[in-house]
Amino acid sequence: MINRKRFLTVVLALLVFLAVVPSFAQDVTEVKVWIAFTDARLDWARERAAEFNEMFPQYNVTIEGYDNYEVLFSATNLAFEQGTNPAIVQYFEAATQDARDANFNGVPHFKSIAEAFGDRTEINGLPVDLTNFVEPVANYYTLDGSFTSMPWNTSSAIMFSNQAIFDAAGIEIPTTWEEVEAACAVIMALESAPANCITWPNHGWFFEQSLAQQGADFVNNGNGREARATETLIASEAAVAYVSWWKNLQDMGYYVYTGVQRDWGGTYNAFIAQDVAMLVYSSSDTTALTNDGADAGFTVTASFMPYNQETGYVGNLIGGASLWLANGLSTEVEDGALTFMLFLTNAQNDASWHQFTGYIPVTNAGLELLQAEGWYDESPNSLVASEQLANSEQTSATAGAIVGAFPQIRNFVTDAIEKVLVNGADVTEALTEAQTLANEALTEYNLLNAE
């Protein structure tokens, strides 16, 4: 008898508990964020989310990390089909057009943040000021006159040099292609010469950077910014010049190809192991490269990415990723997502993110805070990417290409370059073939996505 009574009491207590708990829980708005980091950068983001949740107890921001952008893209598409999509998704810059076009039965996955902000000047006490973003960043993510996605991790391609080798050679760090060759001639003649002079990953991004430097668009229709791009310009004069110079560097024994496309790890290790004197790389790893170089016993000096002296310097473009706001969220969730975006890009977090990684500060406020703190005096390498972008002319070429199937087009470019570097294919032929394939992929993409 007693047992039964006790049992009933427990059941009753449980029922009351279950009835009450959700009513508490309903007060907290869940904001799901999916990003493509699984390393320390995910931890950094989660720490910020925890701070945010403490500041704004009405929200519960949870961050989930995915292995890479491709996996994240697949997962996001499925989630939208099933109606279990997150509020914020991170996409890399090359997937900008793909993200804009992504839809399920005609309903777009994402909406522009400018539209979501409307004419509000603050949300939950955080100021809304889209003019605060540094120019190259704002230019990249402003599409058809509207700020589309929230900039977050942003970098540029810069060069890292082994100062010890340059001191031994008694030469300055080169700024042009010609100077790179001259510097390599001196370095490779050293008694303590490294195995090779220079390397960088065979990644489509460096190809795009070089086109921008020479003022050449990557796709037609004003680099895809005036109207939807319909053709790629992969085999342009600027492209042939860049890949020919690259091949020439390899032929002279200066450039070393690690043999794997998109090989960030192999090239990084070659530089830290002092197998090469120069590394063209993403500024996103400035902090790590500088520290690892110091640990390996040499000073790392960052400088602008070398350019073609024949065409002169026009400018570099950004890389990295931005945060996309899901379409069709309830007002509470959307405001929560927007608040978190504003929080993540406030001056303090912008600066902390930069110091932690090497991604450039995306806001002027962040940049000013870092300058005021004297950060750049301590670590001059960290300023190089920001300065390079500030030095860039703002043209369609340096704003960056907006084109569908961009990740696929990049693969055609790196395949062509590999054919040149490994199989000795003719530069113009290889690039023309890549252009044909890329145009075909783009046509198919546009058939499915253009109105």
Add this chain to the structure above:
Amino acid sequence: MISTDTINLISTLIPAIIGAIYLAILFIQLNHSPILGAVIGAGAGAFGAMFFMVPLSYCTFEPTRKPIDVYFGVFLITIGTLASLGIARSASLFFFSGQPRSLIANQSSTGTFKGWLMPWLLLAPTLVILALFLYYPAIDTFRLSTLLARLGTSKTIFICVDNFTRLLQPENITIQTVLFVIIALQLLISSRSTFKDNDSTWAQIFRYSLIVTSTFFFFFVVLALLLTDSYYRVVITTFALSVAIVVFSLTMALGIATMAYQPIKGGNIYRTLLIWPYAISPPVAGIIFFIIFNNTGGIANNIIQLLGGEGFDWKDTTLAPLTIILASVWKALGFSILFYIAGLQNVPKDLLEAASIDGANAWQRFMRITIPMLSPITFFLIITNISYAFFDIFGTIDFLTGGSGGTSTMIYEIYNLGIRNNDLGKASAQSLVLFVLVIGITYLQFRTTGRRVSYGA
């Protein structure tokens, strides 16, 4: 000009007539009514012809289509008809040959279900899962393969068989190449009769290797003619890597298992350590071997340089595939060793002792008793290793070479197309090609090696 409808009708009628004649003859041989056979045959032939064409709504024969599409349509009709008639033939033999049927278990035998409900009920969970997660996606692959479809948009465009025909390049076919095919075919046929009646071991080995070589030769000549150069290269790489992986991993596994099977001190620890790499996932195997075989800062080159050598370019077209083979064999070895050790324990001791008394030396005992007794396991391992080499090594490839240096295989291409490039239509088409190839290989396996397998007793 013949209308499209007429072409469609003819494309169904011809297979139906062929089927009718074929089964009518079969029924006469079985002493049954040829008319019944003709009716069944006509139905089967028409069904086979329509099997692919109705879902495709006969798009390959539309007037605007390229000749290659028409050929592909004829090819699909032929395949469908052959498969359908094959099934009709087996079914006819089963039902009309007059011999007692043995497919349905005898009611009185123990261990069988009395009704039909219970077994289906017990099978249901498995069947539901298979249907949802295997059969439905597999069938959907057929649908996707005829579409221009990309991840990110639900809009699709029907493009008939373009995803398949873009892999084909019939311009290669000329008079000379046709002659080449005939020579290859001739070689294949004559190899089968060479030394057919010679019983000596060496003659049989010679004959067998001749058959294998000429089969491969014929196969590759045909593929080289049909496929585009880039896809041909991928197919060749796939076969070369798979054959190398299977051969090396099985011979090494047998050798190691034979040694590890010996009763030695601490043998259990030793055996466990040998099987260990099997527990590692293919991408991790790729990463481990990348750290070793890497041009900049790799362990292998570092050691070679310490010894005064130059170091190798591990990413060139000769060495890159070898590193893939090495990594894959290393990773798969444990699985085969495990099965061989288990198999060796089941080789009857009395047989070996008897042979020993008869004066057979260790090598003879191994070749004449152990290997034949292990043949069921070898057969099983060949099948599992082939499917590993075809389907599972893309993780290793991705981390070790990223497909560079001629190491891109069919499954890796599919992964790149479907996952990296979001191109679902083309990826589906290529995965169907791979699917058909693997089914074909497995079928050949069962037809050839499968018959030689001794299951003891």
